[in-house]
Amino acid sequence: xxxxxxxxxxxxxxxLFFCCHLIAPTAQAQYDVEEESRVWLRAMLDVRVVxxxxxxxxxxxGPGKTRYGGDTSSERxxxxxxxxxxxxxxxxxxxxxxxxxxxxxxxxxxxxxxxxLVEALLRKEWGKDENGLGxxxxxxxxxxxxxxxxxxxxxxxxISASALDSWMWEEISLAGAEGEWWHVTPGGxxxxxxxxxxxxxxQLGRVVAVRGWAMGDGLSGLNADLLLPTGVRTEIFDERDDxxxxxxxxxxxxxxxRVSVRVxxxxxxGDQEVAGVWxxxxxxxxxxxxxxxxxxxxxxxxxxxxxxxxxxxxxxxRAYYALLSHHRGRHRFSVRYDSFRVNDLxxxxxxxxEQGDGVxxxxxxxxxxxxxxxxxxxxxDSRRPTGVVPEPSQDGWQLSYRFRY
Amino acid sequence: xxxxxxxLSMAFVLGVLPSAxxxxxEPGISGRVVGPDGKGIAEAVVFVQSPVDSASAPTRPRAAxxxxxxxxxxxxxxxxxxxxxxxxxxxxxxxxxxxFSRTKTFELPLYKGQDARPVLFxxxxxxxxxxNIHDWMSGVILxxxxxxxxxxxxxxxxxxxxxxxxxxxxAAWHARRRGKLEETAQQVQLAATTPEIxxxxxxxxxxxxxxxHGSRRTP
Numbered sequence: 001x002x003x004x005x006x007x008x009x010x011x012x013x014x015x016l017f018f019c020c021h022l023i024a025p026t027a028q029a030q031y032d033v034e035e036e037s038r039v040w041l042r043a044m045l046d047v048r049v050v051x052x053x054x055x056x057x058x059x060x061x062g063p064g065k066t067r068y069g070g071d072t073s074s075e076r077x078x079x080x081x082x083x084x085x086x087x088x089x090x091x092x093x094x095x096x097x098x099x100x101x102x103x104x105x106x107x108x109x110x111x112x113x114x115x116x117l118v119e120a121l122l123r124k125e126w127g128k129d130e131n132g133l134g135x136x137x138x139x140x141x142x143x144x145x146x147x148x149x150x151x152x153x154x155x156x157x158x159i160s161a162s163a164l165d166s167w168m169w170e171e172i173s174l175a176g177a178e179g180e181w182w183h184v185t186p187g188g189x190x191x192x193x194x195x196x197x198x199x200x201x202x203q204l205g206r207v208v209a210v211r212g213w214a215m216g217d218g219l220s221g222l223n224a225d226l227l228l229p230t231g232v233r234t235e236i237f238d239e240r241d242d243x244x245x246x247x248x249x250x251x252x253x254x255x256x257x258r259v260s261v262r263v264x265x266x267x268x269x270g271d272q273e274v275a276g277v278w279x280x281x282x283x284x285x286x287x288x289x290x291x292x293x294x295x296x297x298x299x300x301x302x303x304x305x306x307x308x309x310x311x312x313x314x315x316x317x318r319a320y321y322a323l324l325s326h327h328r329g330r331h332r333f334s335v336r337y338d339s340f341r342v343n344d345l346x347x348x349x350x351x352x353x354e355q356g357d358g359v360x361x362x363x364x365x366x367x368x369x370x371x372x373x374x375x376x377x378x379x380x381d382s383r384r385p386t387g388v389v390p391e392p393s394q395d396g397w398q399l400s401y402r403f404r405y
Numbered sequence: 406x407x408x409x410x411x412x413l414s415m416a417f418v419l420g421v422l423p424s425a426x427x428x429x430x431e432p433g434i435s436g437r438v439v440g441p442d443g444k445g446i447a448e449a450v451v452f453v454q455s456p457v458d459s460a461s462a463p464t465r466p467r468a469a470x471x472x473x474x475x476x477x478x479x480x481x482x483x484x485x486x487x488x489x490x491x492x493x494x495x496x497x498x499x500x501x502x503x504x505f506s507r508t509k510t511f512e513l514p515l516y517k518g519q520d521a522r523p524v525l526f527x528x529x530x531x532x533x534x535x536x537n538i539h540d541w542m543s544g545v546i547l548x549x550x551x552x553x554x555x556x557x558x559x560x561x562x563x564x565x566x567x568x569x570x571x572x573x574x575x576a577a578w579h580a581r582r583r584g585k586l587e588e589t590a591q592q593v594q595l596a597a598t599t600p601e602i603x604x605x606x607x608x609x610x611x612x613x614x615x616x617x618h619g620s621r622r623t624p
Contacts, residue, residue, distance in 0.1 A: 030508060030530035031578055033581075034506065090614075098617070125615065125617070182620075251620060256495075290497045366515060368512060369512050
């Protein structure tokens with residue numbers, strides 16, 4: 001060890017010097033702009049402490065309506081769980097085409113450790129935010145949820161989405177094409193027309209008819225399958241009749257997006273002559289209002305029907321919610337009222353009737369770019385007078401830590 | 406009435422003349438920034454590297470980089486070192502502004518309107534600004550040693566006005582330039598006339614991340 005007159009370890013000083021030299025930006029580096037990589041990778045990890053109601057969740061084959069419920073002996077339990085690991089990859093391709101894909105690992109929803117491919121698509125745009133065209137090809141869900149606008153398509157305002165929007169991402173996954181035109185008029189109106197078509201959602205409606213509505217934040221995809229109360233799993237992406245499903249999403253609002261109204265129509269044009277194919281169609285309308293920059297008010301309504309020949313489970317579907325969220329600095333408070341209904345249309349042996357209401361309150365604390373803590377309480381009352389599922393009425397809370405890379 | 410107009414005219418002339426005289430006495434430097442093919446380069450910044458202003462400003466300089474339609478406005482903001490920059494968000498959606506640049510690392514968690522605190526830029530260099538929600542949003546704040554700078558127009562033209570006579574080192578910067586900044590530096594002797602200088606820069610091709618607009622964008 002060599003020391004100088006002041007007793008400072010020379011090797012230490014040399015080491016520090018090199019460190020400083022490496023760390024201190026040169027004049028050149030100072031004025032450089034970091035180049036954007038043509039390929040990018042993002043991830044989101046969501047770990048939770050959850051305590052649901054007494055009934056086991058539907059994800060465990062029980063009647064519970066939330067993602068996490070009690071144990072098999074119908075006792076409340078507190079669990080530590082990995083709710084979601086989302087991996088997003090993207091790339092800039094020639095001609096300014098954007099490629100992106102997302103994989104989600106949600107072990108409680110899948111029956112194994114296989115991640116689900118939530119989306120994989122190519123997107124090309126012409127124009128700017130004021131006026132443009134977009135074309136998208138690949139695997140995707142529909143853009144109808146007004147809540148799933150957070151990172152990796154997570155709900156932005158609460159941990160669990162409304163029953164309506166939970167269903168959108170639970171059961172709709174298709175592979176196809178989508179075109180969109182958007183325009184801001186000289187008078188300041190923002191207009192949008194989106195039309196899409198694709199294959200895959202031939203069993204759409206089965207989950208919501210047989211199981212009923214549920215509230216959660218799970219995302220399905222190409223290889224997703226969900227558990228039904230009957231104990232079987234239903235594939236979410238399952239093309240059987242070779243018919244194209246079609247949808248449209250129309251939007252109008254002011255240029256500053258203080259108020260926007262959106263209307264969506266979906267029809268899978270399912271051929272009921274083909275075994276296992278459901279014919280499901282619905283309309284949804286939503287309003288987003290920002291009366292103040294820190295306040296979000298969202299109301300969304302859905303009405304539709306799902307029909308299947310054998311076994312008959314024809315059902316009409318109806319749901320709506322109203323959400324109020326206030327954001328200030330790192331804090332967000334949200335409260336939402338949910339209403340959801342299933343009416344049995346065929347009077348067959350399996351009745352799908354359901355009436356339910358729910359209230360959700362959530363608080364988020366954002367810590368820097370990467371960390372978010374969330375606390376949510378759900379109270380819901382679901383009534384299924386007859387059928388395979390009794391009357392699950394429960395409440396529960398979740399404490400979430402989310403890391404975003 | 407006529408007397409009032411005459412008084413106002415005189416006041417206007419008296420008010421304007423001194424500054425016009427000052428401008429005439431400080432001709433400045435003008436010129437172009439061009440590519441190897443001779444075509445003008447827009448959005449380049451030409452600035453005085455030295456001498457550095459010795460007199461400190463009585464108040465801290467301020468500037469703003471707005472957010473409008475999911476875009477930073479302006480996308481390129483040159484400032485003098487020591488400037489406080491505000492980041493108002495005039496969209497009705499949240500933005501989460503951040504920078505991981507070595508010159509300045511900061512973040513402004515999700516906000517709308519005028520809620521975000523101003524950020525002090527106290528080191529020289531380029532700072533890349535992004536939004537954690539909208540990954541295609543990108544802006545650059547260029548922190549310069551002096552307040553004498555100009556951004557080139559679409560023809561690559563610039564004017565550094567208000568410079569007193571003297572010797573200056575002038576450099577040209579562009580976000581996609583190849584080579585070292587020092588290689589662009591030119592010594593300029595400013596006397597009574599306005600010298601014309603030309604900078605030739607080679608640029609890397611644009612590598613902006615494709616944006617998502619319409620219904621698929623994240624609000």
